[in-house]
Amino acid sequence: MADYLRLEALAATPLVREPFAHLVVPGFVGEAGLAAINADYPKIASPGSFPTDQLVFGAGFQKLLDELDGDRFREAFEDKFGVDLSGRPTMTTVRGRCDPSDGKIHTDSKTKIITVLIYMNPSWENSGGRLRLLRSARDLDDIIVEVPPVAGTLLAFKRSNNSWHGHEPFSGERRVIQFNWLTSQGNRQIAMLRHHTSASFKRVLMMILPGRV
Numbered sequence: 001m002a003d004y005l006r007l008e009a010l011a012a013t014p015l016v017r018e019p020f021a022h023l024v025v026p027g028f029v030g031e032a033g034l035a036a037i038n039a040d041y042p043k044i045a046s047p048g049s050f051p052t053d054q055l056v057f058g059a060g061f062q063k064l065l066d067e068l069d070g071d072r073f074r075e076a077f078e079d080k081f082g083v084d085l086s087g088r089p090t091m092t093t094v095r096g097r098c099d100p101s102d103g104k105i106h107t108d109s110k111t112k113i114i115t116v117l118i119y120m121n122p123s124w125e126n127s128g129g130r131l132r133l134l135r136s137a138r139d140l141d142d143i144i145v146e147v148p149p150v151a152g153t154l155l156a157f158k159r160s161n162n163s164w165h166g167h168e169p170f171s172g173e174r175r176v177i178q179f180n181w182l183t184s185q186g187n188r189q190i191a192m193l194r195h196h197t198s199a200s201f202k203r204v205l206m207m208i209l210p211g212r213v
Contacts, residue, residue, distance in 0.1 A: 004033025005067050007076045010154070015080055016144075019135055021158040023080070024147055028154035029064075029118065036060030038120055038151070041175060044096025049178060052092050065092060068116075068179050077114060077181075081158055088113060088181045098129055098174035103167035105137055108159045113181040116156045119149035120175035129170030131155060137164050149176060 006028055013025045029037065040058030044050060052065060067073060069092075074085050108115055117131070124130070129149060136142040147155050157163050 004029055004064055006030055007072060010076050020160045020163045021081055022133055023156055025154040027152050029152035034151050037064050042094060047097045047099040047102060049093035049095055055094060085181050091180045091182055093178045095176045098170045100169040100171050105164055105166035107163045111183050112159045114158050116179040118177045119153045120151050121149050122151050124148040124150050126170055128168040129174050131165060131167050134164040140166055149174060
């Protein structure tokens with residue numbers, strides 16, 4: 001079976017180095033991969049990021065996860081960003097929905113080395129929910145680049161003290177896979193515990209307040 005991820009497209013995309021290292025690769029996931037991944041995408045009824053071991057999905061989605069955890073994917077990012085990621089722990093989380101409180105400006109935690117976002121929405125007409133890389137911690141309109149979360153698009157950046165990003169409010173389905181290389185296994189365990197606790201809390205709320213979470 002052919003690979004889903006077009007690493008040659010990543011290699012051909014120049015890295016933007018200022019004000020922090022980032023790149024955007026439209027069409028990073030090939031057409032066959034898009035169909036298989038979306039067909040087997042986990043059903044997520046509430047906002048938030050969920051660890052993959054908390055979700056149910058099919059073989060098409062699992063193949064994507066396998067490619068993300070592969071040596072070729074890691075080596076492609078080492079070459080592009082000029083960092084050694086060998087031996088670094090990884091974390092994959094998945095979103096299926098967005099609510100109006102999402103998208104506040106932030107830089108990502110210091111435990112993350114590189115953040116990779118892969119979007120899986122067939123189309124995107126809404127003005128909200130388009131991730132913006134920013135020059136400022138306070139101004140959502142001080143935009144470096146705005147990325148509509150259209151299926152197959154990859155956005156990646158190296159975490160830094162000024163890697164600001166956020167988006168205008170949106171409520172509804174918004175599919176995105178987030179993959180990170182982390183600084184240490186201990187930090188991975190802390191991050192996973194936080195995600196697991198959050199996921200469990202959301203499930204309880206959905207039982208108590210069905211249709212409102």
